[in-house]
Amino acid sequence: MLFLTTRVEHTSEQIFKIKQLRQLVEKCEDLSVGTEDTLLTKFLHYTRWDTIKAYQAIHAYYEFKMRHPTWVARHPIEHYRQLFYGAHCRYVMPQVDRNGRVLVVFKTVDGFRDYPDYLQSLVEMDDLIFESLLLLPRVQQNGITVICDLQGTTRNFLRQFSPAFMKVVNEKNGVLPFSQRIVHIIQRGFLMHVTSTLFMPFMNKEFKEKIFTHDGRHLSKLREMVGYESLPAEYGGPGTNVLDTNLIFNHLSQNAEYLEKLQTYGKI
Template sequence: MLFLSTRENYTAEELFKIKQLRQLVEKSEELQIGTDETFLTKFLYYTHWDTFKAYQAIHAYYDFKLKHPTWMAHHPIQYYAKVFNATQCRFIMPQTDKNGRVLVIFKTVDAFQQFPDYLQHLIEMDDLIFESLLMLPRVQQNGITVICDLQGTTRNFLRQFSPSFMKIVNEKNGILPFSQRIVHIIQRGFLMHVTSSLFLPFMNKEFKERIFTHDGRHLNKLREMVGFDSLPAEYGGPVTNVLDTKLMLNHLNQNADYLEKMQSYKKRIM
């Protein structure tokens, strides 16, 4: 099942490392966070089960949150439901890609007139989505594939993408504990090429190597890399693969209490 939230068995060594990381976090006077298994294992998978690197990754994550609090979600799921439903721009597929990675689709949809704080909503919505995906053992183990469809990009979006904004995007990409993240950018026309050219210079080399661009009119490469059976119909997949926002919203709502609790996790200034 795609949304299976527990892993059946851990090895004795993995259980030892979970316990070891828990003890490190509990002894920290700075970290005010949870120590449940699901929370800890996402950092352990991210660092290939190196306990001390996982501990450092936790600190890096909450250093970022302390430095850039507006780049994290601060509201319950229902606060964002109206934007989710009105924009239809965030989706998850019911089956993984051909490599076992959970497949998510982000579309650029201009809703700046309807929602004055639209960009901030998107930043917080994406934070919730990533946190919710990182709860899944399948994602912790295999990572995710993201299709960024930029074909709805407008000048309203381009106005937001200042160098300082893009630097923070890159900084957050560097602390998200995904064991692997593959990004496919779909673009068409002048504005879309401008968008990707704004993003790419700020990406670190390692992340940039996992970004692939596609012309919106020619998606053979996308089908080959992701897998025909996994793709939405509008990107050349089976006609039965229809994008549905409810799948993502249902997943968020089912984990709403846990996600809201994590919003209170923080690093204290000593």
């Protein structure tokens, strides 16, 4: 099952490193966070089980949250229900990609007229989605693949993408504890090309190497890299692979208590 979160059997060395990291976090007076295995292992997987680097990554992650409090989810899960089902722009596929990574689809859908704080809400929704996926052992181990479909980009979006905004996007990309993140950008037409052109200069070199672009008309490269069986039908996958908002929102709802608890974690 995609959302399987049963207890993972760790090696004796991994158990030692989890305990070691827990002790470091518990002794730190600057951190007010939990020390549950799920939180610790996502940072350990991210740093290939280097305890010191994992400890530093926790600090960097919560330092970002402290400096940019509007860039993280700040409300109960139910607060976002209307936008999830009104915009239909965030999805997860029921099958992993050919490399075992959970496949996420982000679409640019112009909701600025219907939702006054639309961009802010998207930022918070994405934070929730990433936190919820990082609960999954397979995501901690293998990472995720993200399809960013920019074909719905309008001038309303372009007005929001200031250099300051893009700088923070890059900062957050640098602290998200995914062991691997592959991004496929689908674009078609002038506005979409402008959008990706705006994004790329702000991405660090390491992250840029994980970004692949597709023109929206010829998706054979996307099918080859992701795997035909995993792709949504609209990108050349099987006709039964329909994008369904219920999959991601149900996952969020089932983990609502813990996800809302995570919102209280931070640096002092």
